[in-house]
Amino acid sequence: MSSGRAWHDRHLGYLFVLPATLMLVGVLVFPAFITLKLSVTPEGGSGWHFTLAHYQNAFRDPVLLQTFKNTFAFVAWSLVGHFTVGLGLALALNQALPGQTFFRLVALIPWTIPDVVAGIIFRWILNPIFGCLNPLIKIVIPSFPAEFQWLSSPTLAFPAVIFANVWRGYPLVMVMLLAGLMAIPRELYEAAAVDGAGRLKRFLHVTLPGLSTIILIALALDMVWEFRRFALVLAMTGGGPGTLTEVLSTLVYKTYFQFFTFEYASAMAILMSAVLFVLSLPYIVLVGREQ
């Protein structure tokens, strides 16, 4: 009877997992393989002719190289911004102060705004003539040019996009860090205080070690999300001026659906995913070890 139950259970386990597995294979894994195959198929070709030409072209494509650089910078600066704002706010929100619920509620609001809307808002804020940022800066720095064109500036368009993305993306990092902070037992702080540890020492020896895993997880997840960020860039700059704010997801999208060179777009998408996979490998190993 008991072995019958175990046999039954083992197969039931598959049954519970089956629907999700089938969908993942059908919608993500199978199309990913088609993309892989397409990326080694000659342009307009079909069947079993293979070529590495698209990859060779990709490595020589200045736009793609520029876009890779942009994407790395976009991800890195976004992570720095999200982590700084997120940790600061999580620490402030973790002290049982009156009104804390209200502030937590407000701090998470950018998370509920769709990317495309965030892109539009910041485009309007940065509008050179009728936007509200230029007049605000003018109050602080009277010598600031009156109709400064943020989003067509070769030097400042990119920081402007990062600025918008920091606003859009910090809440999720913040909430994960906050959940991590709440999981650190109060007694640890009290014990450290009894031992005479000051605020900095308590932060370094209690908070940071207790938070280290969740910091890694939050940053790893955020990295994946920022690598894929699409609508915010598309709505805010469309990748311009030129290709200065182009990121990989907007470039691959354009190559597919505006230039219709499917094979080359596939090769780009494969390269992008390979890089993302390598970058997120430590996370997968980390989470796997936790289990």
Add this chain to the structure above:
Amino acid sequence: MNGAAAASAGRERRLEAVASYSLLVLAALYALFPIAWMLSTSFKSEAEALSLPVRWIPKQPTLSAYVEMWTLRPFGTYFYNSILVSGVTALLSTVVGALAGYGFSRFKFRFRTTLMAGFLATQMISGVLVIGPYFQILAAVELYNTLTGLIIAYVTICLPFAAWMSKGYFDSIPRELDEAGLVDGASRFQIFLRIIMPIALPGTVATLLFAFLLAWQDLLWALCLISIDEKRTVTLGVAFAVGEFVVKWPMLTAASLIGSLPTLILYLLLQRFYVEGLARGAVKG
């Protein structure tokens, strides 16, 4: 602790509170400022939005932008589409994800860890990697330009985190409850449905909210899989409005604001589940 030390500790705490409050107020301004500017613009007439100097609060507030948005473009239809797509996505992905999460949490079977790692790895798949072939598959089975095709895609994207999050949550529920159910003669599925799911409600609500948001906020998949106006979602409608009505900022901001409202309201209603669900599910220490 002597009196002086207690006094200094009290002062330190007060200082900390002041610092925290200043930071929180600044953060609230930071979080709300772009939305306030959008709100202000949406109540202006076109002439007022394009007049100098820039006015923070509209002098003659008007609802004309909202009326215009609703009449110039079929935003009612977009809303219907988005609510349908996001609602079904949230329900389906939470149910299918919870089934998988329960399977991973309660059963030992071959390839269990491999499958779990696979679920995790699919989370790293970027939409643009699979969107081309998925588009062709949908066209082949005549699901291109249908909300069904969109829902299938969204449910699948939500599945990995739904499964992982509910697994984490189920892990925190004692197995003795399952065993008690088995002794009472309930089947595994009945135990899942009647005993475990009700206890896991906060985690489930958090997953629902997450999935709804993901579907509601997406632009990439809708952009690639929908090409006819009557099937557009809200985000798609807003994105196209930007191209069409470049200088109608009151209307664009009105549409953007209305398009963000459902997720905002849902979040405000469900927020107490959100942090708890995340804390016990995804972030379980």
